[in-house]
Amino acid sequence: MQGGAAGLAYRGRTASIGFAHGPFVRVDAGAAGERVAGTLVEEALALRNAIDVASGQIADLAASAGGEAAQILEFQVALLEDEDLIEAIFASVGEGRPADIAWRSTLDAHIADYNSAPDDYLKARSSDLADLRDRVVHILRGDEGQPLKVPSGGVVCADDLPPSRFLEIDWSGGGGLALLRGSPTSHVAMLARARGIPMVVQLGSIPDVGTTALLDGEGATLELDPNAEQVRTFEKRRDSHLKSRASARAILRRPTASWRGERIKLFINIQRVEDLEHADAQYADGIGLMRTEFLLTERGGLPDEETQFQAYDAVLRWADRRPVTIRTFDAGGDKPVPGFTVDGEANPFLGVRGLRLCLARPEIFAVQLRALARAAVRGNLKVMFPMVTSADELEAGRKLFADVVQRLQADGIAAMLPELGIMVEVPAAALAIASFKTSFFSIGSNDLAQYVLACDRSNGALAPLMDPLHPAVLELIARTAEHGRRAAISVSLCGDMAGDPRCLPALLNCGLRELSVNASALAQIKQTIDRLSSGGGLG
Amino acid sequence: MLDRADGQIFTGNVRLVHAVGMHARPAVKLTKLAKKFQAQISVRVAGAPEWINAKSVAKIMAMRAAHGSTIEIKASGSDAEAAVAALVDLIASDFPDGAP
Numbered sequence: 001m002q003g004g005a006a007g008l009a010y011r012g013r014t015a016s017i018g019f020a021h022g023p024f025v026r027v028d029a030g031a032a033g034e035r036v037a038g039t040l041v042e043e044a045l046a047l048r049n050a051i052d053v054a055s056g057q058i059a060d061l062a063a064s065a066g067g068e069a070a071q072i073l074e075f076q077v078a079l080l081e082d083e084d085l086i087e088a089i090f091a092s093v094g095e096g097r098p099a100d101i102a103w104r105s106t107l108d109a110h111i112a113d114y115n116s117a118p119d120d121y122l123k124a125r126s127s128d129l130a131d132l133r134d135r136v137v138h139i140l141r142g143d144e145g146q147p148l149k150v151p152s153g154g155v156v157c158a159d160d161l162p163p164s165r166f167l168e169i170d171w172s173g174g175g176g177l178a179l180l181r182g183s184p185t186s187h188v189a190m191l192a193r194a195r196g197i198p199m200v201v202q203l204g205s206i207p208d209v210g211t212t213a214l215l216d217g218e219g220a221t222l223e224l225d226p227n228a229e230q231v232r233t234f235e236k237r238r239d240s241h242l243k244s245r246a247s248a249r250a251i252l253r254r255p256t257a258s259w260r261g262e263r264i265k266l267f268i269n270i271q272r273v274e275d276l277e278h279a280d281a282q283y284a285d286g287i288g289l290m291r292t293e294f295l296l297t298e299r300g301g302l303p304d305e306e307t308q309f310q311a312y313d314a315v316l317r318w319a320d321r322r323p324v325t326i327r328t329f330d331a332g333g334d335k336p337v338p339g340f341t342v343d344g345e346a347n348p349f350l351g352v353r354g355l356r357l358c359l360a361r362p363e364i365f366a367v368q369l370r371a372l373a374r375a376a377v378r379g380n381l382k383v384m385f386p387m388v389t390s391a392d393e394l395e396a397g398r399k400l401f402a403d404v405v406q407r408l409q410a411d412g413i414a415a416m417l418p419e420l421g422i423m424v425e426v427p428a429a430a431l432a433i434a435s436f437k438t439s440f441f442s443i444g445s446n447d448l449a450q451y452v453l454a455c456d457r458s459n460g461a462l463a464p465l466m467d468p469l470h471p472a473v474l475e476l477i478a479r480t481a482e483h484g485r486r487a488a489i490s491v492s493l494c495g496d497m498a499g500d501p502r503c504l505p506a507l508l509n510c511g512l513r514e515l516s517v518n519a520s521a522l523a524q525i526k527q528t529i530d531r532l533s534s535g536g537g538l539g
Numbered sequence: 540m541l542d543r544a545d546g547q548i549f550t551g552n553v554r555l556v557h558a559v560g561m562h563a564r565p566a567v568k569l570t571k572l573a574k575k576f577q578a579q580i581s582v583r584v585a586g587a588p589e590w591i592n593a594k595s596v597a598k599i600m601a602m603r604a605a606h607g608s609t610i611e612i613k614a615s616g617s618d619a620e621a622a623v624a625a626l627v628d629l630i631a632s633d634f635p636d637g638a639p
Contacts, residue, residue, distance in 0.1 A: 075563040075596070078570060084595035113601060122603065125563055273606070307607035310556070 007227050010203050012178070014220040015189040017520075018198030019238035020176030021231070022153035024213035024224060027161070035141045037098035044090060047099040050139040055080050057135065058164065065167050072163050072187045075125075076132045085110075100140040107133035118297045124186040131162025150175065155213035155222070157206065163187045171197055176215035178203055178222045248523040252283050257526050259508055259533045266526060267325075267516035269494055273311055276318050278519035283526075286322035286380070288516020289442065289494040290315055292329055292368070296337045302364060308371035316379030323380045325442065325516075327423065328368055328397075330386040332357045340364060349456070354387020354423075359396055369404040376418035384421040384442055389428050391435045394420075427452050430476040433483045442516070443480055445495030449473045468497045469506055481511035492516055501528040508532065551612045551623040552585070553630045561604035565634045570596040572629055578616030580626070585609035593626065 037043055058077055062070040079085060085106070092102040107129055114126035150156055152173030160181045166188045169175075177192055182201035192199040198217030210224030214234045218241060223230055257264040267288025268281055275281070295303040295311060316324055331337045332353025340361065345351035358365035372383050385397050401417055408415035424430050425444035433441070445468055446457060452472050455462040467473075477493065484491035492514035497503040499521035507515065508529075517525050557565050573580050573593040581590035584604045590613070591598045604610060610630055614622045 071564060075567050078567045078596040082570070082594075082596050082598075084592055085597040110597060110601070117603060119560075119603070121562055122600075125600070128563070303607075307605070310554075310607040 007223070007225065007230065008207075009221050009223045009230075010206055012200040012203035012220050012222065013184055014199075014217055015179075015182065015184040015186075015201045016177075016192040016197060016199035016217050017241075018176065018196060018217045019234070019241060020153065020155050020174060020198050020213075020215040020217075021234065021238075022155050022175055022213065023151050024210040025150050025154040025156050026208055027150075027156055027158040027165075035098065035100055037101075040094060040096065043093045043097075043099040043102075046140060047090065047093055047103060050099070050103075050136050051080055051086065053139050054132070054135050061164055061167050069163070069167055069191055072128070072191070073167075075128055076164070079129070079132055100137050103136055103140070104133060120183065124183045127160055127162050127182075127186055127188065130160075131164050134162070135164065155215045157213070157222075160186075161188050163191055166191055171195055176200075176213075176217065178206075178213070178215055180204060180206060244524070244527060248527040251527045251530050252280060252523040254526075256285075257529045259529050262513055264508075264529055265492070265514040266522060266529075267323075267492065267494075267514065268519045268522060269516050270315070270519075273314050275519060276315065280522045281519040284322075284519070284522060286319055287315060287324040287326075288492055288514070290324060290326045292327060293331060293335055293337075296329060296331060296340065302339060302367075305367050305371045305374075308368060309374050312371060312375035312381070313378055316375060316381060319379060321380055323382055325382040325384055325421070325440075326372060326375075327384050327386055327442075328355070328365070328372075329358055330354050349450070355385040355393055355397055356387060356389075358385075359393060359400075362400060365400065366404055369401050370408060370415075372418065373401070373405045373408055373415040374413065376416045377414045381418040382421060382440060383418045384423055384440070386423045386444070387425060387447070388422040388436070389426045391432075391437070394422055394436055394438065424448065424476075424480050425451070427476060430480055433480050434487070438489065440490045440492070441480055441484060443477055443491065443493040443495065443512075445473070445477070445493055445497040448476060448495070449497075452476065468495075468500075469503060474506055474510055477507070477512065478510040485511060490514060499525060501525065504528050505532060547619070548613055548615045549619045549623045550614075551627040553610050553612070553627045555604050555606060555608050555610055555630060556633050557606060557630075560606045560608070561599060561602060561610075563600065565630075566596050566599040568629065568634045569599060569626065570594055572625055573622065576614070576616070576618045576622035576625075578614040578619040578622045580612065580614040580619075580622050582610055582612050582626075585611050 038046065055077060058073050062073040089102050089106045092106065093099055111126045111129045114122050114129065117123055150169050153175050155176045155178055156169065157178040160179055161177065176198040179201045180203050183189065184201060189199060198215050200215060200217055200220045200222060203222055212225055214223040214226050214230065216234065216237060226234065257266055265285045267286050268284040269289040270276060270287060271291050272294040295308055312326060332341045332351060333349045341357060342352045352360055375381055385394065388394055398420055405415050405417045419439040421438045421440035421442060422429065422436055423444045424433065424441050425447035427448065430448065449466065449468045450457045453465060453470060455466045457466055481491050491512065493507060493512050494516035497507060498515040499517035501524060504525065515525065555561060570593065580593035582593045583590050584602060585608065591602055612623050612626050
């Protein structure tokens with residue numbers, strides 16, 4: 001059958017965990033109907049009326065949805081009440097533009113502005129603007145008022161879905177959301193998580209022809225017109241997910257995790273300060289990896305010392321007495337930063353990145369070190385350098401850091417040198433681990449595996465080779481852990497392996513007793529350790 | 540011109556402590572509060588060339604004030620002094636729920 005979808009599976013990104021098996025419902029943006037414009041006065045009246053109707057609809061939605069959804073919709077109401085915004089559109093109508101064109105072009109300009117932002121959070125807000133744009137346009141064209149008809153338990157597939165359309169769907173019978181584009185940080189993703197509706201985003205292109213779908217929010221897959229075998233394995237995954245979720249919540253609240261009588265410390269990785277808002281973050285033993293690259297992508301160029309200090313201090317205050325490991329800028333490689341990283345490298349992954357770049361740009365690095373030295377007196381701070389190859393680099397970094405501390409103290413500013421460690425991600429560092437004089441090591445298993453296996457981790461064609469459980473990778477992890485044990489230096493692992501239950505037995509057998517994972521994986525990992533500890537399998 | 544005894548301009552500075560900067564919820568709260576005052580109120584990220592109407596949520600969002608940036612506020616009109624104080628307080632207290 002031409003164009004048949006039978007048995008096909010698509011992979012996206014997880015936005016909300018859960019499972020849905022039901023009719024496949026393709027939803028498209030409303031067809032753009034034509035509208036005949038009236039006189040200037042009629043157009044202005046039509047626009048005023050459409051804005052009032054939209055306001056009322058959104059207020060009704062907010063009232064029936066309540067809670068977080070109401071707060072999200074409040075932004076749209078505020079936009080409709082924004083005189084500067086609305087008056088400009090009326091002025092455009094006054095100049096002879098049809099109401100729908102004037103409205104759409106103004107909103108489109110704002111949407112384009114949001115989308116050009118380097119900040120994902122702001123980008124995600126553009127779907128709220130698009131939602132409002134479409135609602136008013138539909139009212140003007142007289143084709144509003146048909147709520148989405150979705151059969152109970154349906155898997156809704158759209159290019160993107162605005163929050164108000166999500167709220168119009170009756171989710172009481174379950175169902176799921178599969179978006180070809182979309183973002184895990186969008187408002188609709190927040191709503192889906194709050195409602196427990198599985199959601200997968202960034203699925204790319206999908207044929208229009210499926211009738212039944214399996215949506216796995218955990219594995220981030222969508223399967224269309226599945227065969228009996230696919231349904232069986234899907235149901236197995238779903239059942240074990242449901243069973244384990246209940247017990248994972250209970251295990252998460254236990255004070256510690258242990259395996260064969262040994263304490264396993266579980267930390268979380270954060271990309272930015274607001275990751276601490278995750279409900280499970282509080283159960284972590286501390287922060288195992290705070291990335292700082294988000295500071296480099298904010299508007300207005302490289303961050304000043306005070307901006308950085310505030311971010312580090314906010315995390316230390318959150319952690320209270322728990323340890324917080326902050327990694328210095330890991331720019332370069334696949335993370336170019338204008339004004340900082342080196343352009344035009346033939347092979348950026350083997351180029352001037354991580355600590356190499358920071359040592360090459362000491363004027364930028366010193367600002368971060370000053371902010372960290374000041375933050376060090378405020379809590380249990382540890383600092384680690386990424387992408388270290390030789391002990392000389394570590395010592396050069398340490399010297400810069402010590403100089404910064406000395407200058408701050410000479411100026412009467414409270415500062416101290418925090419505990420220093422390195423990421424173990426270059427195979428040479430793992431092999432010569434004893435040459436580094438540090439107080440801790442953190443294994444970056446993503447880069448370590450990429451370098452050991454000589455596989456670009458972003459190259460899908462190499463996926464079968466890119467196996468973090470390859471004996472060579474495990475050998476280097478075990479060596480590092482063994483060195484730590486002998487020298488009484490703590491060793492943790494903060495790559496994707498730590499959050500993958502299938503890798504846990506190997507990591508524990510390698511001698512690791514500290515792992516750092518995303519907050520969303522904490523419950524599952526703690527539960528898996530508990531199972532392994534009581535002699536069970538991975539479940 | 541002496542027809543407006545209240546023509547005095549009041550100003551204030553406050554650091555944006557909100558973790559994600561001036562995003563949707565803070566921007567809505569800020570404009571809602573600003574609209575409670577008669578005064579003309581403008582804000583900008585310290586040193587920015589343009590002052591922005593504090594009552595326009597679209598413009599406040601487009602300002603893209605980042606976490607840790609300093610917000611300057613100026614107001615003129617009968618209740619300008621109270622308006623500046625209220626906005627400084629809202630931003631400094633990190634846009635608490637229930638406010639305004």
